Every structure is written in structure tokens, then in C-alpha cells.
Amino acid sequence: MAARNTARKRAFQILFEGDQRGADVLTVLADWIRLSRSDTRQPPVSEYTMQLVEGYAQYAKRIDELIAQYAVGWTLDRMPVVDRNILRLGAYELIWVDETPDAVVLDEMVQLAKEFSTDESPSFVNGLLGRLKELKPSLRRD
Numbered sequence: 001m002a003a004r005n006t007a008r009k010r011a012f013q014i015l016f017e018g019d020q021r022g023a024d025v026l027t028v029l030a031d032w033i034r035l036s037r038s039d040t041r042q043p044p045v046s047e048y049t050m051q052l053v054e055g056y057a058q059y060a061k062r063i064d065e066l067i068a069q070y071a072v073g074w075t076l077d078r079m080p081v082v083d084r085n086i087l088r089l090g091a092y093e094l095i096w097v098d099e100t101p102d103a104v105v106l107d108e109m110v111q112l113a114k115e116f117s118t119d120e121s122p123s124f125v126n127g128l129l130g131r132l133k134e135l136k137p138s139l140r141r142d
Helices: 002-021 025-038 047-070 081-096 101-118 123-138
Strands: none
Touching: 002 025, 002 047, 002 081, 002 101, 025 047, 047 081, 047 123, 081 101, 081 123, 101 123
């Protein structure tokens, strides 16, 4: 499972970079893959990282709608960029990746928030993703 943990962390970093640069996440993903092939100091981009980023990109508009709808007291653009991208990744994996248990998704996203964000972020991420988990059957749209 350490490989999946690393894949999630890299997917989060790609989403974060895309958000910061105002770039499409698929372009950032392609940059990461190209760099990992040309620079031996760069770790390879795993298949699961690619699946997460590509999956997020497919549902990005719907994911942002859900986050905006259920983030009490926060608009998407006012939300800390780290939290916003952890939530984006978590919402994708929680709602559209059936083979990953919901509890694993929540735990992994809370861990990312602990590592990369503020002291308040883990409870915010856990609360919002927990709400999406409860509503999951009614949220999934293609």
C-alpha cells in the first residue's frame, strides 16, 4: 500500500501545481512524465498516479461543483489551495474509484492534509469528504 500512498501524494502534487500555474492537470502530468524519463533524479510517475490525475480531469467540473456545494462557509476560490486540491483528489477517488475502500480514501486525504496544510485542515478535509461519503450514491454522475 505504500506505492498507492506515494501515487496519491504525487497526484495531489500534480493537481496542486496545475492549480498554482493555472495549467491543465493533464499538461502538468505530461510534464512530470517527460521529466521523469529525461532526468534520472526524478521518480517515475506510477500508473496509479496517472489514473488518479486523468480521472480527476474527467470529472473536474462536477467535483468542483460538489466541493463548492458542501463546503460550509467556504467558496472554492477562497479555500486554501492545498485543501482544495486534496479535496479534489479525495472526491474523485471516493466517488468514482470503486476498488478503493472509502475509509482508506478519507484516511489518506487526512494524512495529506496533516503533511501539507494547516492544523485545522485535517478536520476540514475529513468533515467534507465524510459528508460526500454519506451522499455518495446520489452524487455519482458521468
